[in-house]
Amino acid sequence: MTQVAAGLVSATITGTSEITLDISGSLAATAENLIVTDGDGGVLSIASISGKKIDLGGVDFKTTRNPPYTVSLKDGEYTDTVTAVLDGSLLDSWFDAGAVADLGLTLAGTSGTFKVWAPLAGDVSLLMWGETTEFDPGSAAAVAMEFDGATGVWTAASVDVSGKVWYQYAISNGAETAYVCDLYARAASPDSVAARITDISSDPETMPAGWSASYRNPFGANGTEAKPYTEAVIYEMHIRDWSRAFVSDSTGKFRDITAALNETGGKFYEHLRDLGITHVQILPSFDYAETNSNTAYNWGYNPYHYDVPEGRYVDYEGTNDGRKAVLQMREMVQAFHDAGIAVNLDVVYNHTSGTQKGSLFDQTVPGYYYRMTSTGSYSNGSGCGNETASNTRMFKKYMIESLLHWMNEYHMNGFRFDLMGLHESSTMKEIYEALSAVDPNVMVYGEPWTGGTSAVVNGATKATIDNSSASALVNGVACFNDDYRNAIKGAEFGGFKKGHVQGTFSDAAIISGLSGSLKTDSYAGGFTAKIGRSINYVECHDNYTLADKLAISLAGGISQSAWKPYASFTAAQQDELRAQNKLAAAYVFLAKGTPFINGGQEFLRTKKGDENSYSSPDAINEIDLSLKSTYSDVYKVYKGLIALRKSAGSSFMGETAASASTVNSVSGFTRYETGDYLVFFNATAAAQTLPGDAASCTALVSVDTGVPVETADIPVSIPPKSFLVLKK
Known part of the structure; x- marks a missing residue:
């Protein structure tokens, strides 16, 4: 041209x-x-x-x-x-598919009804096979599907599926015919090439022993006991990272996690129960773009099929029948629940791994499911080449039904949304309302930003987060508080930054974060009407681990090249690194809001300075549980802070505002009063004299042993890089 x-x-x-x-x-x-x-x-x-x-x-x-x-x-x-x-809105106005509640396969004995929304297609056929690993269209039993011009839905009704195992749709858009796995499939062949003809709600091959159709949530007694988000402690984990903590050569399997939880005295069960977390947040575990034969490491932020488990995490035991993925993921969730731990799933509805022939969505309805620019290219607010159009009727419908599928069929108890800023506040509000109707204690939260310039209108950001909730009477949609994170240990973007624990002070942001980040407070940075909507954290899977960032800071560096092993620091420097980590944890667990940590943060997990380990080797990403003993003093403080948070009840977990201020105008020296407690944080490099009201307190609370211990000895000063908890 x-x-x-x-x-x-x-x-x-x-x-x-x-x-x-x-x-x-x-x-x-x-x-x-x-x-x-x-x-x-x-x-x-x-x-x-x-x-x-x-x-x-x-x-x-x-x-x-x-x-x-x-x-x-x-x-x-x-x-x-x-x-x-x-424009997708034009299709929305032409076709009323939003009223169709049963897209995909509906089974009744050996009779199946298949429905797919493909309003632009000139022709759609259903293709079926028996037991096979080769999905040749020429060998399939083909059934013509009928088009409904009012809804845009193609249907093959009351089809005899006796002896049939797999199916695809042959969808002709213009001169192109795509052979597509059903978007609404609940089980699929390896790599989601074809959909499985089954109903996972009743197929015994998908049911673990003891599995109940009834939804389960240990956090709030299956929805019968109202819980605010502030009572949760979220622990992020990746299947493969933790698999290798128990099976040294694992490529990541659901069953590695299940075994570690079910094993009598199992290390994982003991660790999580001992630490005191309430929720695990599992990195994306739906089917993503890597083929099952590809054993390379990946975090999973490249979605391919949203409604089936990732095949690489499945032990196929010699057969790839699609149902084992369902069974084994359910087994893992059940094991967490049996341990009293709720399960949140990291979801990535904001983009797909590819477009056009690399996308099930584009092959079904070209262009509709994505935000497009005026020039016909894909809007790239995700930074991954595309962004989904959650403002369109059918993708919003798809998201909500997919999330309900994970709740009802796998008993997921919450969802962390990747790049939630790419979804409209109104869409997130609809999502929360649909999910909380199943369980009022469901957790819905995410990243309140995008990954690039986006075509989204009114995205779910910190500034608009309350618009995603009906009122402050419900938990609503929460978001990660990056302002508080940045204040504690330094920003992650715009160059290497330091924060409070390293001696670069941001008093206003610390005060706001400790107080609950309420938009009505007198401090800069408040953004919400409900305290629990602030997810407080200093480490997640992204960027440096906390231990690595603190090590680079102390070494005087500004990048990964300055990282060096912990043991290479002097004894005094090692003491300082431990103190900085403990202080960072105190800012997270004692603040008003909802605490979140990354798995391994509690024992100085290192990725050897790797800032972006999404495809790095196992040697970088795998969990080394021996660090729990090596840095037992750090672990005990994390455990003690969680125990204190829980034992103190509403003082730290409540949703009433707290007050914080600097002491004697000393930057980095903060007085924090909440409920029955008076807490002092000293991020400075010198001991600080406590103000007079400290002497009126009744007890000093120590968490060094992992258990809150009260003594009557009220100190007159607080050491550098430390925190002090006093009971009034």
Whole structure:
């Protein structure tokens, strides 16, 4: 294509026979210099042109269904050609598929009804196979599907599925025919090539021993006991990281985790119960783009099929029947629940691993499920090449039904949303309302930012987080408090930064974070009407581990190259690193809000300075439980802080505001009063004299042994890089 002088910027289908052009410069669109073609290359007749609007009177885009349509603008010997973009809202207005509640497969004995929403398709067929690993369309039993012009749904009703095991849809959009795994499949072949003909709600091969159809949540007695988010302690973990803590050569298996939880005296069970966490947050575990034969490490932020478990985490035991993935993921969730621990799933609905032929969504309805720019390219607010269109009716419907699937079929108790800023506040509000109707204690929270410039309107950010909740009477949607994180140990972006624990002070942000980040307080940085909506943290899977960042800081460096092993520091420096880590933990666990830690943070987990380990070797990412003994003093403080938080009840976990201020105008020296406690944080490098009101307290509370211990000895000063808890 050669650029014309005027420039055809974009073409948008804006009506059943209308295309609106964006032309730069002064060249006017005429019947002589415009050509519109359909997916077969056929030239369409132009009925009229009014300014930049083309009327193709003989075409009805809603019923013709032959994309992609292209528009060419000629300027002498030069031609600009663009693909006409069909805005998702137009499909939403044309087809009322939102009322269809049973997309996918509905089984009744040996009879199955299959439904897929593909309103742009010219033809759709159902393809079925028996037991096979080769899904050749030529060997399939094919069934023609019928189109409903009102809903855009294709249906094959009451199909005899006797002897059939797998199915795909053959979907023809224009000249292209895609052989697609059902978006709504609940079980699938390896790599989600084909969907399994089964009902996981009743198939005994998907049910662990003792599995109940009834939803379970240890946090709040299956929804019968109201719990605020502030009573939760969230512990992030990755399947493979922890698998290798118990099975040294594991590539990551659900059953490694299950065994470590079920084993009598199992290390994982003992560790989590001893530490006192209430929830694990598992990094993405739905099917992502790596094939099962690919054993390389990955975090899982490249989704392919949202409704089936990741096949690489499954022990197939010689057969790849799709149901073992369901069984083994359920076994793991059940083991956590039996241990009294709720399970949150990290979900990545904001983008997919690929587009077009690399996307089940694009192969089903081209372009609809993604936000597109005016030039017809994919908006890239995720930084991963695309972003999903959660403002469209059918993707929003898909998200909500997918989340309910994970709750009802796997008993997930909460969801952490990756790049939640790419979803509208209104969408997140609908999500919370749908999920909390199942369990009022469900946790819904996420990253209140995007990964790049996005086409989203009114995304769920810190500034708008309360718009995602009906009122302060419900837990609502929460978000990670990066301002508080940055104040404690330094920002993660814009160059290497330090925070309070390293001696670079941000008193206003610390005070706001400790007090609950309420927008009504007198401190800068408050953003919410409900304290529990602030997820307080200093480490997650992203960026440096806390221990690594503190090591780089103490070494005087500004990047990974300055990292060195802990043991290479002097004894005094090692003491300081431990003190900084304990102080950071105190800021998280004693603050008003909802505490969150990354697995291993409690024993100085290191990734050897690797700032972005999403595809790094196991030697970087795997959990080394021996560090728990090596740094037992740090572990005990984390355990003691969690125990204190719980034993003190509403003083730390309550949702009433607390007060914080600097002491004697000393930056980095903070007085924090909450409920029955007076806490002092000294992030400075010198001992600080306590103010007079400390002497009126009744007890000093120590957490050094892992258990809160009260003594009557009230000190007169607080050492550097430490915290002091006093009971009033």
